[in-house]
Amino acid sequence: MVNIREYKNGDEKGIIPLFNQVFDTNRQEDYWHWQFMENPAEKPIIVVAEDDSKVVGQCTLLPSKMTVKGEEILGGQSIDTMVSNDYRRQGIYEKMAFTSYDMGIERGIKIRFGFPSKPALQGLLEKLGGTLIADIPLYLKVYRLDNFLASIIKLKFLSKILAIPGMLLVRLIYRETKINIKEKYEMKEIQNFNEDFDKLWDRIKIDSPIMSNRDSKFLNWRIKDHPNIQYKTFGAYKDGELKGYMILKVENRKVKGKFDIKLGSIVDMIAINEDVILGLYNKSKEYFKDIKTDLVVCWATDSMKYKDLFMKLGFFKTKSEIPFVVKDLIGNNELENLIIDERNWYIMPIESDIY
Structure with a gap:
């Protein structure tokens, strides 16, 4: 039994x-x-x-x-x-x-x-009383095509030749808007999350109605001490004060089980404003290009505050989605009304254990 x-x-x-x-x-x-x-x-x-x-x-x-x-x-x-x-x-x-x-x-x-798998979703909703808040869309930006084409063509010189018009077409369809940064920030690579991140969190945590805590204890556990993944974190400073950060992950992946690519992910980002996010993305873009990343993905719900910015930067919505399900355990109507509204959530991949 x-x-x-x-x-x-x-x-x-x-x-x-x-x-x-x-x-x-x-x-x-x-x-x-x-x-x-x-x-x-x-x-x-x-x-x-x-x-x-x-x-x-x-x-x-x-x-x-x-x-x-x-x-x-x-x-x-x-x-x-x-x-x-x-x-x-x-x-x-x-x-x-x-x-x-x-x-x-x-x-x-x-x-x-x-964030249940698609096969588990229906049973979760029907049997356990969960509510599907959103199918979080995955947004993608193409950085290069030659590695992807080499997986198909096998002739390296030909894949490089064909990648040129391919990238021109991608850039034509998903144009990147030139956006100037208003302020000058000092970008630092972060090895350890200190009290600067606690101060930033205290300032940021009321920007969205619902956010998972991002204090130094959490970030050191979740990012610095992760036993399997080496993340890259950039912090944006102005006048010695941390204004925002962006956490990145890069991995070698197979697409549909056969195409080898280097996939970058924006795992988390918070900042005092959009200008800081833009500066952090530009720094991250340098890093992605230096290590020859093929594709970069990020999450963006329909109401995510930086979605329009990333679309201007050349990201486009894919057909891939991540189900996000919640359940009020204590029967509080006010709390339930808050958590079932996708617009109240600031959700990033750092919330998910698979990133």
Whole structure:
């Protein structure tokens, strides 16, 4: 008989192999420990399904401090939800999820949020009472085409020749508007997030009705100490004061399983105004070009404050979308009305555990 219970020390010895089996990957224990045990927000909610001392399922709420209308609350992101193939269609996922909700409420978590896969989305909405806030569009900018074409043509010299008219066509269709920066900023590469970022966060956190906290503790855990990803962060300073930052990620990816590209992502960006964002993007653009990045992507909901700027910079909306789902756990009508309105959220990939 399957038993649903709270995580206990040592369960990761069963959780990690199950994760690797279900998601066909090779997660290591150091990553799991960083993700769940080093999170500076709060102790995680981890619910497991166990059959005869064997972990056969898991459901989690990873705590996240959030500022909602100027008030700090605790949210919980649902990640790494899984059930062993042999135990599916038995209602185990639903039992784990509702148990995690009850535990979350006891520990002060007021909302649940997540970025479910498309296959998991319908069940989440119908069975667990979540609300789809947005399908977050992915915006893309083409930096170069020769590497992509080389994957198809195989003749390097020919791919370089064809890339020239290809890029001219891209630039003609998705024109980049020349925008002058109004101020002069000192751009610094950030190795460690210090009190400058706390001061910036205190200034920024009321700019949007709902934002996940971006203080130095969170950024050092999420970005600097990430065990698998090396991010690049640029900070914009004026008169010695941090005015904004942009966090980047670059990875080698296969498109449709066969085309090798170097893909850049804008993982996070906050600033006191659009001019600072423009300066940070120009610095990031230099970096992307120096390391020969092929494509760069960013998230932008319909109401995202910098969406129009990035479209002017040559980014265009793709067909790729990331579902964003939330649920009010405490039955507060005022809170629910806030969180189900996409216009209230400032959402970036830093919120998602896959970036």
